[in-house]
Amino acid sequence: MSKRTEPKSYSKALAAEKTVIYIVCIALCVLSIFPFAVMFVNATRDNYSIQQGMSLIPGDMLLTNWQTLNERQNFDILQGMWNSMFIATCSTVLALYFSTLAAYGLVVYRFKGRQLAFTFIMVVLMIPTQVSAVGFFTFMYKLNLVNTFIPLIIPAIASPSLVFFMRQYMIAGLPLEIVEAARIDGSSEFATYNTICLPLMKPALATQAIFCFVGSWNRLFEPTMLINSQDKYTMPMLVSLLKSDRFRTDYGTVYLALALTVLPLFIVYFALSKYIIAGVALGGVKE
Amino acid sequence: MTQKTPKKRHAKGVDTSRYGYYFIAPFFIVYLVFQAYPLLNTVYLAFQRYMITGTNKVVGPTFYGLKNFQNVLTKGSTIAAFQNTIIMWVINFIPQILLALLLAKWFTDTRLKIRGQGAIKVMVYMPNIITAASISVLFYSLFAYPQGPVNSLLAQVGVIDKATYLNTGTAATVAIPFLEKGWHTRLIIAFINFWMWYGNTMIVLVAGMLGISPNLFEAAEVDGATPNQIFTKITMPLLKPIMLYTLVTSLIGGMQMYDIPQMMQQQGSPAKDMTMTVTMYIMELVYTGTKDYGRGAAVSVLLFLFTGVLSIILFFIMSDRDEARARKAQRKARKGAKA
Structure with missing residues (x-):
């Protein structure tokens, strides 16, 4: 009804609603990826710089962290x-x-x-x-x-x-x-x-x-x-x-180890996401 | 075709139906041995005094009556563990189902035509597939005290005093010990659960909404219903079976919550009493110090009964209302016909 009487304000309201929706959706996507982004970045930083503050710029300590991780029995x-x-x-x-x-x-x-x-x-x-x-x-x-x-x-x-x-x-x-x-x-x-x-x-x-x-x-x-x-x-x-005390002193290594446990799943997930999402949808309508 | 039929029936009736038993046999044998028997064994152990002491002395099993139940209900942390589990499940489930419904409503609204739905689904579902243990340790590290990323972010933003924070000597005085505070830890655990599962719930609800016949929406639109009316009067009632499915599966999963709260636990943290779930308590009873299988089994039986009774109640509440409504509508229709 309103479509015919006030086409302009209707489409304006719709555009505003859509903008809000897109902002919310983008925020949720960021929320999904953010903790993992911090993890991957911190895997390349040393303990000192991690403690100095959160950052999304990779460091250059990846190799050192890898060596520390490998040396740990x-x-x-x-x-x-x-x-x-x-x-x-x-x-x-x-x-x-x-x-x-x-x-x-x-x-x-x-x-x-x-x-x-x-x-x-x-x-x-x-x-x-x-x-x-x-x-x-x-x-x-x-x-x-x-x-x-x-x-x-x-x-x-x-x-x-x-x-x-x-x-x-x-x-x-x-x-x-x-x-x-x-x-x-x-x-x-x-x-x-x-x-x-x-x-x-x-x-x-x-x-x-x-x-x-x-x-x-x-x-x-x-x-x-x-x-x-x-x-x-x-x-x-x-x-x-990784929660145990011997890792307490070196967070860069903890993040690297976590990243390594998560990485295979990331690869599998993004390669097969189409099928996975379809499978989840199928699961719900089974009843 | 008509000539073939007797032959077909012959072949089926005489020869092959027994293969049905052969084919389901592996499933049932393994189920009985590895799942049904352990369940009965758990119930049996709940009535036995059976433990292995710290010095590896085996006590029992001897019949113990209801003493295990009496013991776990009056002493120890059983009640608290149930409370913790329920609280953490509820504060994750309510926002989860609300956000999932809102997103599903947006995504299925033909008026809005939201683009990039596939990509959004892929992103918000992603945490669900990642190992819960890894995610928990990640959050555990992010919320570390005093110099974890969240605390340093709070300092960067200015919520906590930056100068004091950056000085290693005084950092501990301003930083927040998230994982030593009960409610903080509870909220973090609930948030992780919410964050891991709302995408899953949303996808299921979208599939459910897309399954509703478009004719119904068209008819409602022709009759002049607003989008909100369509949502509350058509979509929601028809979505009920799927909502029930979501609720019950989430409840069963939530009552078994283990990985996340276990990994969030800090050694010797006072938050432990407020975040220990039922399965964590079972594990503690049968795994640390004196391995008390009797009491562990008693708590398991309580958990089983609790989940079962709750699921049955949910089924009845949801389906009874439906039937009552259908009966009402029928009565109305009959009255209308009479008039």
Whole structure:
């Protein structure tokens, strides 16, 4: 209505509103990047200049900080990265393969108790994992699996949320006629899953792989409970060492170490951000 | 087609349905062993006296009745830990959902046509993917006392006296010991949570809003509804399931808060009593000094019950209202028809 009677003031008000919105959005973007910018800059400065004040101009102490970091014993960043990489890769592969397998079983076959199995998965989806940590730990202790990577990897096979996602995706993206056709052609059930279903699920698997991997890489609670020898520390556990007193005197090194733990995720994130954002949006509309 | 059908049914009915069991078996076996059993084991341990003392002496497990629960509810920091967790979750969640709603409203408004949405989403979601431990230690360093970047920024801006601050001998007298003050630390922890999660919530809400049929908006516009009316009368009610999803997942995640408050803790800081969360307390019970699995399990069971009951209450509140409204509308429609 106002569009017709007062076109000028309307468009002016709209322009003003849009300006405010853009300013807010830019401010939020700056807020997202600012702490990391300070971290990267401070990684190149020495302790003295860091204490003199905040600055966004890089210093020239990067190499010195790197040398100090390397000389410190017990901060083997490469070992930490390798441990985290190993755990995250194994659990991602297992989680994707077996959760998709379970989803396939639920979608393709009509068996007794199918609905019950699905309802079960929906219910356990809501159970917080950390509440069973004490029972999990004492159980692993009995099995003599404390201080190994097994309890950090094998449980990934049962990821209820992943089964749920893959099931949704399969209902939309896996025509049962193809499965049927493969069956008539003499393909075994298992081979059909490996050669027909998995390739068709590739886009969904790729998105979920990112979330699985990052989720596993970032975990702190479970490894802290289970791992106690320092050569088996994961990346986030290693980060917690940076708080200890021996680093108090040299903040440049702390920032460099932090930057090194963050950098791989930055690269992965900005390379795959399109898929990640799409995956997040998909997660919300699942209900 | 008609000729094929009996054959197909034959093949399906006789041969393959058992594969369904084979295919879901790995999931269920691993779930039962590594998640269901540990959960039951936790419940079992909550009723046992079971600990490993500092000198590696194993006590129990022997049946202990409700004594663990009695113990953790009357002594120790259980109640405080629950309070801390709830307070820090609430002061992160309220601004988080409000900002996310506002941004989502802007981004889906066809009148505004905000450009660069993709880039903005990428930027504001980014903290979510970075290791919480690294982010926490980063903030921990930024808020360091006396000569951390935040304090020196405050001196540069003039909030705290610059001359006194720059003198190493007197810096400590003007700098703010953020991480030694309970409320300061709580707010920093809540802020990090908010900062890491509002982008995620916003993207989910935008997806939800885009899922609403455009016909509804058009119809409302034709009827002369203002953008604000459209938002409160159409968008918000239809967004309810997604809001509920956000609320419940955030609550479950928030009650398990561990990484950020743990990393924010300064050795021997008086702020500890005000920032220790439930999972941190569980970890303390089973990990430091006497490893008391019985009490740790009792606190875990309390956390489980608390989260479960709260989620169920939320479900009922949200869905009951919906149904009541639907019933009301139906009654109205019937009345209208009668008249």
